[in-house]
Amino acid sequence: MSAGPTPADPFDRRPDADGPVVALEPGLRRVTCPNPSPMTFTGTRTYIVGRGEVAVIDPGPEHPGHLETILSALEPGERVSHIVLTHTHIDHSPGVPALKARTGAQTWAFGAHGAGRSERMQALAASGAELGGGEGGDRSFVPDHLLADGERLEGNGWALTAIHTPGHISNHLAFAVEAEGMTPGAVLSGDHVMGWATSIVSPPDGDMAAYMASLRKLQGRGDRVYYPGHGHPIADPEAMLAHLIAHRESRVRQVLAALPSPGMPGKDALEMARGIYTDVDPALLGAAARNVFSVLIGLVEDGRAEHEGVLSDKAKFRHR
Structure with a gap:
């Protein structure tokens, strides 16, 4: 049975065969961290947006080799002007301090770990109940600048528009990408919509109601392609969203039956x-x-x- 996507199973589970640095399209490069695991698939995807003065999205874990690969992916004369985060899980944000120290760039994110929790999850967390989970959170990261839902971050020849997509984690952002020479409709979907598997939703950082609302929020945008935090590009975002929503709804029915x-x-x-x-x-x-x-x-x-x-x-x- 093929590990490639099918209408019934849109996930692409083929292992990478294209190297750690890939030029995806004009103004967008992908750097894969060598941290494969059952939770990260082939590794965390870091993205470089723009040319000249660039943004780095999700520097990944604290991994010296990955830091050097990110820097080596820059062309002569290029510099990192912005460091941007989709969210604060330990495979996405702990690489920030080292990259910041090497480049002098400042950071942008929705907020620190726990920002954006729903009232329901805030109340549960404050209740003293032992909810478990939370072991994957990076609680040390504090952004230099906050990005709200719909806010546009602009650089030299590129722009990112933040889309608050809580559910996998409360401070999760996806980003609509614009760059010189790029066809419109590309979104960096982070871990909200991944190319290889469904996302974990682990309370109190994760919230299934928020996750479902965020999936529906992305429906109907007409996006051309998603570039996820793990796995291959998603060539049919609307089909993937429909699959994820139907899948989660079926899980609710299964839990009720169990x-x-x-x-x-x-x-x-x-x-x-x-x-x-x-x-x-x-x-x-x-x-x-x-x-x-x-x-x-x-x-x-x-x-x-x-x-x-x-x-x-x-x-x-x-x-x-």
Whole structure:
């Protein structure tokens, strides 16, 4: 069975064969960090936008080799004028300090880790409940400049328009890209829409309701291509968005079907994930359980599920 995309499975899981630095189109280069894992696929994608004075989007983890590859991807006389982040997970933002020290460029992002949390997730985080998750957050990053939804950041011959897309994480931004010679319609989708797999949604940083709203927010824009934080370019963004929405809606139905009946012994998120994600790589089962937990929070809030004791990722859930 091919690892390439099909109408039923739009993800492209073919391994990279094009080297660490790729010119994708005029004004856009991609640099891949050598940090492959079950959570990062072939590695984190760093993007260089523009020519001359350029923006670097997502410098990646703290990885000296990747830093040198980013700098070597610059042409003679080019310099980094802006460092921009899609979000603050540890495979995207910890490379900022070293790049900033080498270039003198300042940083732009939606905000520090936790910025943009919904009222629901703020309340859950403040409740003292043991929610688990959060192990992938970079809490040291503080941007020099904030980017709001719809705000346009301009450089020499390029521009990025921020699209706030919370859900995978609350401070996540996607970016519509403009550059000299580039056909309109390219979006850097970060980890909100990836080329190889669905995104983890892990409360309280992740929020399934916000994630679904962000997917719907991107629908109908008419974008030409997505360049994700992991995986290959997405040549049909609308089809991918429709697939992701339908997939998540089907997961809600599966979680509802997996919930024990009222009065029966409850099940925790991991128990349900084992029965739902039967074809997943065992290394990703923990991430799958986080997705289930995010769905369960929504089901509790809309009255379709209940849990025993304090809400947590280890709580036992059943139909209400």
